[in-house]
Amino acid sequence: xxxxxxxxxxxxxxxxxxxxxRNPLADQLREKFARPLTTSGxxxxxxxxxxxxxxxxxxxxxxxxxxxxxNPRSGQPLINCRVETxxxxxxxxxxxxxxxxxxxxxxxxxxxxxxxxxxxxxxxxAKYLLRPEGASLSCLAGLYRFEQKAGMQIPVFSVLTRxxxxxxxxxxxRMPVILPKELVRAWVSPSSSxxxxxxxxxxxxxxxxxx
Numbered sequence: 251x252x253x254x255x256x257x258x259x260x261x262x263x264x265x266x267x268x269x270x271x272r273n274p275l276a277d278q279l280r281e282k283f284a285r286p287l288t289t290s291g292x293x294x295x296x297x298x299x300x301x302x303x304x305x306x307x308x309x310x311x312x313x314x315x316x317x318x319x320x321n322p323r324s325g326q327p328l329i330n331c332r333v334e335t336x337x338x339x340x341x342x343x344x345x346x347x348x349x350x351x352x353x354x355x356x357x358x359x360x361x362x363x364x365x366x367x368x369x370x371x372x373x374x375x376a377k378y379l380l381r382p383e384g385a386s387l388s389c390l391a392g393l394y395r396f397e398q399k400a401g402m403q404i405p406v407f408s409v410l411t412r413x414x415x416x417x418x419x420x421x422x423x424r425m426p427v428i429l430p431k432e433l434v435r436a437w438v439s440p441s442s443s444x445x446x447x448x449x450x451x452x453x454x455x456x457x458x459x460x461x
Contacts, residue, residue, distance in 0.1 A: 252390065256359070257354065258290070258387075262387040263387060267289045273311070275314055278402065283298065285298075293355075298316050298317075301313055302354070303350075304438050310435055316405070319397075322341070345394060346393060350391070351392045352391065352392065354388075355389070357380055357381035358426060359460070360422045361374045361375060362376050362377075362421050378460060390426045390429070391428070392407045393410065394407040411425060412427050418455055
């Protein structure tokens with residue numbers, strides 16, 4: 251799964267943040283939620299962060315979006331969505347077909363899930379930083395929709411996850427779908443085939459244990 255990711259200040263990230271801040275929605279969300287948008291550092295569920303999605307013209311643009319679809323049963327944020335069932339589940343299928351987005355990130359965090367020999371349940375182990383090999387800035391594949399919050403319609407997003415590559419399976423049994431840069435534009439286009447793009451997701455990862 252993916253429950254935390256990181257935005258490192260860099261020349262690559264700067265134009266993305268600047269584009270988000272120019273979006274009129276950025277000031278509206280700051281005012282409504284009375285807190286800053288997350289433009290660097292650790293991004294957590296319910297934070298508002300930069301996300302790439304198509305503008306009304308169809309051209310990809312950067313929008314501030316809140317992390318987490320609202321679970322209609324519990325009211326809790328749903329921050330991840332399994333790519334294997336996204337096109338079938340009622341909560342996700344419309345977004346899978348028409349509202350796909352790309353979430354810039356420098357790396358994501360994952361915690362080892364280990365079996366407890368005494369209880370047989372899974373317990374949390376070491377924390378790892380993971381990113382695609384050779385990339386300082388990448389994009390997570392996501393879905394978005396609009397929800398009524400604080401008296402206005404705001405965009406919210408969720409990160410797609412898949413089976414992990416073998417070399418990182420020891421950390422967790424899921425990993426986010428990560429897009430090659432050349433496929434970001436196609437991914438966010440409502441006319442593209444998401445199944446085909448997912449099959450070309452970034453496979454090779456590098457990782458290190460966090461202090």
